[in-house]
Amino acid sequence: MSVEIKQPRGLAHATSRIVLSADQPTGKAPMELFITDEHTEQYLSLQVGGGSDRxxxxxxxxxxxxxxxxxxxxxxxxxxxxxxxxxxxxxxxxxxxxxxxxxxxxxLPLPILFNRRTREVYFDHEGTLFHCPWDGIQAVAREFQIVGPYTAGMKNASLEIMVHRYQNPENALMVSLGSPAGKTLEMQKGFWEYIRSYMNNGPWFDKDGNHSNSDNFVKMQLSANIxxxxxxxxxxxxxxxxxxxxxxxxxxxxxxxxxxxxxxxxxxxxxxxxxxxxxxxxxxxxxxxxxxxxxxxxxxxxxxxxx
Known part of the structure; x- marks a missing residue:
């Protein structure tokens, strides 16, 4: 099932919002945002909030x-x-x-899985399996500001995808790929490019997202996540x-x-x-x-x- 995510007019003035696609480059270099749990030849897993402090x-x-x-x-x-x-x-x-x-x-909360072999995404929600195919997938990136009484406006950006319940595709969820805190729209576009490079050109790729026989660039990205x-x-x-x-x-x-x-x-x-x-x-x-x-x-x- 492929669902097209459209820009709602009512939010245009309130936040920067773009729709990213699996087959369209973002124009940014691949960037890992310290939430990758495992990067293997078969799958890429992303940490879900609530388990990193275990x-x-x-x-x-x-x-x-x-x-x-x-x-x-x-x-x-x-x-x-x-x-x-x-x-x-x-x-x-x-x-x-x-x-x-x-x-x-x-x-622990199960991670979000991107499977290269089957070209699909898996997500567990309270013991219920959700999934979606990679081909045709879209992600929504939103940038917004949080303003407090003691701080100036702080920019944050979220990145979400839609998944459907297994054997019940009418039941859908919007899943956040990591916390939006401290991230910008440009950073989230870079992270989506990291996922795109893995699924489309991976498992190993270079700084431009092109396929590579060497895992040097991926190791360099993951080395910062100590x-x-x-x-x-x-x-x-x-x-x-x-x-x-x-x-x-x-x-x-x-x-x-x-x-x-x-x-x-x-x-x-x-x-x-x-x-x-x-x-x-x-x-x-x-x-x-x-x-x-x-x-x-x-x-x-x-x-x-x-x-």
Whole structure:
């Protein structure tokens, strides 16, 4: 089913609104907006709001509080006060296990999937499968301003597509491809070009969106989307680059030292948060219906759900 999205006249004065198509270039370079969950040869998945902070509670309680209890327990053991060692263990282990089990056992929101093989899009809404074919798809990009009493007008831009319920195409949803906060219309056009390049010319493409046998450009785009546990190594590399550029002169500023020590201190917490998120995501993958899971395999069916 193909639905044409038209510009409503009543909104023309209130917001900048354009309709983007799968077969029409936007004139912008492909740009990833830090919401890509997986970019593989078979599919591209985008994070859905509500799941990106999963693991934070475990990281805070497990990485900071439990580590503090471990340090206290080790200190007591070195002093020979074995009777006092048990209390940090009694408090520290539950502080890690309780949030870890709670966050990994709760299912994550399933991502939005763009399947290159079947050329269609999948979306899960509260356990109900929605989908739409890629060929003929249209997206709506809107730019609007939010004005508050203490801030000037802030530009935001949304990017949405329409999907239809499986075996009930009259039931449709408009799905947002990421949060509109902090994005401009030009950025959303670049992100749509990233998706277009993947579906039409991918899985690997160059800075102009043309097909490429190398994944260098895609890796460069995704490298900016680092998780919390990679911040320490990222800042260490930044300091190393400043050292090389300084040619023996004083290169380490106060903010460099502060940021490095801060990331070093929170590294265990960030590492636990990242691990918790990965476990929760792996457990959630099997929540897709079998008709979707089998189409995500490289040798699975290539038929579209609409057929």
């Amino acid at each position: 693991g934070m509670l475990t990281g805070i309680l497990g990485g900071i509080c439990s580590s503090l209890c471990l340090v206290i327990g080790s200190w007591m053991a070195l002093q020979g006060r074995w009777e006092a060692v048990i209390w940090p263990v009694v408090f520290g282990v539950p502080l890690f296990l309780a949030p870890f089990l709670w966050e990994t056992l709760r299912p 998780d919390q546990s990679q911040l320490l190594d990222h800042w260490r590399q930044t300091i190393a680059e400043k050292k090389a550029a300084a040619d023996g002169e004083n290169y380490l500023s106060g903010i460099d030292a502060l940021m490095f020590l801060g990331h070093l201190m929170f590294y265990p917490s960030n590492l636990i948060q990242n691990l918790t998120y990965k476990i929760a995501k792996k457990r959630s993958r099997n929540r897709w219906p079998n008709i979707v899971l089998e189409r995500l395999r490289h040798n699975g069916p290539a038929t579209r759900l609409i057929d």
